[in-house]
Amino acid sequence: MSHIDSVRDFIIQELHWGGDVGALTEDYPLIANHVIDSMGLLMLISFLEDELGVDIADDELVPSNFATLKSITSMIDRKRAAKSPTS
Numbered sequence: 001m002s003h004i005d006s007v008r009d010f011i012i013q014e015l016h017w018g019g020d021v022g023a024l025t026e027d028y029p030l031i032a033n034h035v036i037d038s039m040g041l042l043m044l045i046s047f048l049e050d051e052l053g054v055d056i057a058d059d060e061l062v063p064s065n066f067a068t069l070k071s072i073t074s075m076i077d078r079k080r081a082a083k084s085p086t087s
Contacts, residue, residue, distance in 0.1 A: 003052065003073045010047050011069075015040045026070040031063055041066060048072075054079050 001009075008024055011017050017024060017035060030036045036044060044066070048054045054076050065075045 003076050004069050006052065007044075007048075007069055007072050010044065010051075011035060014043060014047070024069070026073075027068050029067060030069070030072075031067055036066060044072075048076065052076060 004026055011024065011030070012021060015035065019035075024035075028035070041061075045056050045061075048056060060075065065071055
């Protein structure tokens with residue numbers, strides 16, 4: 001399962017997304033449409049850290065990193081790339 005699918009499933013199941021699943025596209029505004037609120041953000045961060053092994057620093061808790069599924073998965077990919085040893 002891709003990161004975007006994992007995050008989408010988390011939002012649907014754990015944050016109880018009540019909208020049309022098809023509307024939850026990679027560019028759907030999560031914060032602007034109140035999909036993620038402050039409690040949901042804490043739950044999402046916990047999920048990212050525990051399930052996907054990504055450490056989220058305090059300075060990364062900015063709306064641009066959590067605005068859409070695409071921005072969340074881009075942050076995950078950047079962090080994983082930075083963590084990977086270079087050859």
